[in-house]
Structure formats: structure tokens, C-alpha cells
Amino acid sequence: xxIKKFENVENNTVYKIETDSKPYIFKIYxxxxxxxxxxxxxxxRKLKEHKIPHAEILAFSHGDINFPNGYLxxxxxxxxxxxxxxxVR
Numbered sequence: 001x002x003i004k005k006f007e008n009v010e011n012n013t014v015y016k017i018e019t020d021s022k023p024y025i026f027k028i029y030x031x032x033x034x035x036x037x038x039x040x041x042x043x044x045r046k047l048k049e050h051k052i053p054h055a056e057i058l059a060f061s062h063g064d065i066n067f068p069n070g071y072l073x074x075x076x077x078x079x080x081x082x083x084x085x086x087x088v089r
Contacts, residue, residue, distance in 0.1 A: 016076055023076035024058070029069040037062055040072065 002018040013028040029035075040060055047054040055075040062070035 025055070025072070025074050025076045027072040027074075028067055029071065032062060032069045035070075
């Protein structure tokens with residue numbers, strides 16, 4: 001298993017966890033107010049319902065005593081996230 005911390009991430013602490021079977025993203029939230037409870041799971045469920053490919057959420061909590069602001073574990077998909085793409089004008 002390999003764990004790599006993403007640097008220069010605003011607002012949260014994010015790690016990529018590579019296992020023998022597949023990679024995952026582990027996000028530790030800096031604010032208990034975001035994301036709103038239920039919002040990410042709702043979006044995840046709707047994407048599944050409409051068969052839209054996405055990184056599936058495996059675990060999300062705002063109630064874990066070890067992560068008082070919350071955490072998220074999701075699949076890690078290959079490619080570049082939209083927030084890291086440069087705007088072309």
C-alpha cells in the first residue's frame with residue numbers, strides 16, 4: 001500500500017491511497033459545515049441512477065470522533081480533475 005498526500009489543496013487534507021486492487025482518495029474536511037450532510041451521497045446516488053460514470057463514494061461521515069469535521073473515501077479515477085485544468089481563453 002502506498003499513501004501520498006496531495007500538496008497545495010485548499011480547505012482540506014487529501015491523500016491518494018494505492019492498494020493492490022485499486023486507488024482511492026481519502027479526504028479529511030477542514031470545515032464541519034461543508035459538505036452538507038446528505039448532499040454528496042444524494043449526488044452520488046443520482047449519478048448511479050442515471051448511469052453516469054463517476055468516482056463512487058465508499059464512505060462519508062461527519063460523525064467520527066477521530067475526524068470531527070468529517071471525511072470522505074471515494075474511488076480514484078485516472079485523469080485530471082477540472083479544478084486543475086487551466087482555462088483557455
